[in-house]
Amino acid sequence: MYNQSWLIFGGPYGNLQATQALLSEARALAIPAERMLCTGDLVAYCGDPVATIDIIREERIRVVMGNCDEQLAAGADDCGCGFDPESTCSRLSAEWYAYANSVVRPDQRAWLATLPKRIDLEIGERSLAAIHGSTRxxxxxxxAGTPVSAKQESLDALGCDGVIGGHCGLPFSEKVEGRLWHNPGVIGMPANDGTARVWFSLITPTEAGLCIEHRALGYDYEAAQAAMRRAGLPDCYREALATGLWPSLDVLPQRERGLTGIPISETRFSWEKRPSPLLGAAA
Ligand SMILES: [Fe+2]
Structure with missing residues (x-):
């Protein structure tokens, strides 16, 4: 059933247990690494940055460079997430980034530096460009709650039928005047929906166009929490792995703030061959 499908995921964030669970899921679906793609940020909040980079690298999964990958490759002083300097996210990021920056090996930094900022896929005669944030x-x-104009700008600049994006941490699919903006969500941190589940997607070519499934993934989050405790990382994100609630809503638009604590449903999104009106968003 999934012999032509792509498995798309974002933000492993140093969460080794979630990454291992995703690889198990890929094996169960018989989707090989050649048809998997990561939208970047291999390392962030969680406790196993070194092992997480190694496992993705050994599997030869294609990875778009995220801001955390870029900063670690450069040996920069901060994560480059774009948080407001006065925000909780910014204060907390200083701690988790410093930990990651202290343990990632030189050969891993050199490999992170080779990651492309754009990966083009052709799925079911549709051209999809995978990027981390935007073309800006x-x-x-x-x-999903970001104005359509921002999505149009990147779609126009990329000259493709659809974008596979990362960075924001929440899953959604949206039609933008017949084109697509798709974010699979992330596997390293829950989606602020009050559950410990994390998210990935399956993109399958069909006669009608593309079928995009937003899938939830359960994993051993208690083991991931133990790794964070051993690493001496801040309590907030460790607790978030269990509660499914982000420590801060600073980066969220009004729409997404309002959805805090409401469990997301697994959804199936159809992107037909001919342009059609917006069907709706998954998250
Ligand atoms: Fe990012």
């Missing part, structure tokens, strides 16, 4: 900046937050 690597760390632009593009949510």
């Amino acid at each position: 900046v690597i760390n632009e937050f593009i949510f």
Whole structure:
């Protein structure tokens, strides 16, 4: 059933247990690494940055460079997430980034530096460009609630039928005047929906066009929490792995703030061959 499908995921964030669970899921679906793609940020909040980079690299999964990958490759002082300097996210990021920056190996930094900022896929005669944030900046937050004009700008600049985006951490699919903006969500941190589940997607070519499934993934989050405790990382994100609630809503548009704590449903999104009106968003 999934012999032509792509498995798309974002933000492993140093969450080794979630990454291992995703790879198990890929094996169960018989989707090989050649048909998997990661939208970047291999390392962020969680406790196993080194092992997480290694496992993705060993599997030879294609990865778009995220801002965290870019900053670690450069040995920069901060994560480059684009948080407001006065925000909770910014304060917390200083701690998790410093930890990651202290343990990632030189050979891993060199490999992160080779990651492309754009990966083009052709699925079911549709051209899809995978990027991390937007074409303007690597760390632009593009949510479902972000104005359509921001999505149009990147779609126009990329000259493709659809974008596979990352960075924002929440899953959604949206038609933009017949084109597509798709974000699979992330596997390293829950989606602020009050559950411990994390998210990925399956893109399958069909006679009608493309079928996009937003899938939830359960995993051993208690083991991921233990790794964060051992690493001495801040309590907030460790607790978020269990509660499914982000420590801060600073980066969220009004729409997404209003959805805090409401469990997301797995959805199936159809992108037909001919342009049609907006069907709706998944998240
Ligand atoms: Fe990012």
